[in-house]
Amino acid sequence: MGLRQRLAGGGQPWRSSHALVAIPLVLIAVITLVDLAVPADVHLGPLLVIAPAITASFAGPRLTALIGLLAVGAQAWIGLHFGVLTSRNVMVQIAALAVLSAFIVFFCRVRERRREELARVRSVAEAAQAVLLRPLPHRLGPLRIASRYLAAEHEARIGGDLYAATRTGSTVRVIIGDVRGKGLAAIGEASALLGAFREAVYQYGTLPELAAALDRSVRRYFAEAAEVDGELVEHFITALLLDIPEEEPVLRLTSCGHPVPLLLRRDRAAPVAGLYPSPPLGIGPLGPADHSVHTAAFESGDTLLLFTDGVVEARDRDGRFYPLAERAAQWTGLGTEALLHHLRRDLLAHAGGHLGDDAALIALHRAAGPELGRQLGRIVHHQGHDHRAPPGA
Template identity: 40%
Template structure:
């Protein structure tokens, strides 16, 4: 599985900016020393030494900031000796200003380092929480080859509610892809409840519809534990739901699907892509209190050797470019090549990144499976 913070190019730019910023204090010291020791020296640059520790505090720890302050003091002493200005009020005033700025910068750096460590710990906890519902998929599960990717929208530091899982059972390979409305810990709790129920039910429930019922029941129990007093709007509870797509691939060259309000999967055969839309749409999980959904019906579609099936969240199809155009997922899939699901999905990810131009509005998850067993091929009807 690929897990990344969108967009990939931002990381390289950040590292470059960090390196340049870290060099600034030394560039200032070198510039001051060069000017003061120049034989045509006409400008007193002592006051420029004070910002050096402050610049160092942006990227360095307390010891590094203190080291820059000592270097600035040494440069001030060297230039004062070279220019024979010891005893001048201006020299002592600059040294005093440098001392004050240095102490403040060291203290500021210590606070920043502590907060950076706390933030890193929070991010590690968030990563662990995210891995509960987005743990890596192996390259081969039963009769299918698999690949997955998760793109996190950089505009929002909160944990998203996308989820997916694939497991090999005695009934075949079973998969789930879902999307929880909202973000943060509440979304993770809902996603974890659904994924946990799926992981347990797929091994014991032969009927795929019963697996969906178990997921719905787990989500209902999670909502019962929700502290309604923390909701800002009573209607907010009615807006809590999870879109879910269940799939089962067995040895019969078929794929069984149950779709509860989720974007339909796309099947690709010989570079032709078709959407597997549900014949009877069902509402998302969590809305049973407000809607009376019809009985769950498992829909079956051909899934032959070499066929590929893409399951995704709405963050993929809702990605827009600066012309406000949605990502053309269907058309893009027909233009891409890839010998393996991993290669193909990697190229699809790159196409999505290029289209969104670094402005992915929502987290996006994609799972691609390819039937790997032998059998006859059949064109789309």
């Protein structure tokens, strides 16, 4: 949709508001006829100012000016009818109506300019979002994918949450992350991590190696930002990395302090069991040995729901957190788009229409297909072969 189509400017008010134009026209006609019918000492002409005032609420300055001219003409016609057009009282009424109509047109024009500026700013924000947070493909290999982003900042469409998905050989790799903080201030950090992921995703064969590379990139960015800003502020990014092989009914996960995703299967929604998170990115030097890989079953018909903490930390008026697993279980049989559509509406209703933090949702559904050629039991048997033993193991 282009910028011109978004504006309710003076160039197309008749097409968009022609039905509403009847209201001020009828008001002008009614006020004029009633004023001509009532006794001469009753003056209803000053009420004509309501016509341009109403027009300005739904039309542009051109149509508002036209209605204002009609109102002034009607006032003059009333004076002419009674033979007092040149009297001081009628001339003052006509002048006052003309001045008020001009003021209304002026403020209508100012409003239209601000609308145009806001539309331009929004178009720039949308272009920035398309570059920073590219829309996920609807299909990657055996996966059907849907995503939703809800920014906490008013009038913003991007913030500190991030996600990306790509295909490397016969594996789909996905990242979802959450920058400490929210809104526009976190965009730079989110951009740095996404850029590092898009470069490193093809260079490292395992998730621990990829996580370590991302940690190095994030710490370099934080160090450079601290030198520029001159502030030592604690920064970190939680992230979840996934490898989903196309020929195996499994998924592999490495968590860097990120919330555990939900596995939706047969009208049930439960967190992926046994996933132990590593520290978030940017906290300190971490190598591949500091990150573990968890393997879980991901069969045909399963849906994996990824999310950021802005979803589960959303509160209602009574301070209760959003019960994501309970709500998601109600819509496990729907497709990915319908699932996220219901969750988005339900989440906003729970939070009273506004979230306190950025929130992102991704649904990954493994489409039903032929047998993948591997025994699930044998794969799950190797589930405990992580790169690093979980704490306390």
